[in-house]
Amino acid sequence: MKTLAILVLCSLAVICLTSDASTGSQPAGDNPAQEGLFVEREEASTVVRQKRAAGELSPTQLESLREVCEANLACEHKMDIDGIIAAYTAYYGPIPY
Structure with a gap:
C-alpha cells in the first residue's frame, strides 16, 4: 500500500513539473493563474452550478x-391529487433546495 501511495505521489509530481514546463513559454498575460481570483459575473455563472428547477429534484429530496x-x-390529500411539489409549495412555501 505504501508503494502505491509513493508511486501516485511521484506521478503527480511529474505531471505538475511537466505542466509547468509546457506553460512556461506562454506570455504572462495569457496565464489564467496570474490574473487573480476575481472573474467576471458572466464567466462565473457558467462555472458555478445553477440552482436546479423544482421538477429536477432527486428521489431522496x-x-x-x-x-x-x-x-x-x-397536504397529503393535495399530494395525492396534484403531486408532491404542488402540495408542498401550497402548504409550506417554496422548496428549500
Missing part, C-alpha cells in the same frame, strides 16, 4: 418533501 407533507392531512 422528493421523499423528504413527502415525509413533511404526510404529517398534514390536507
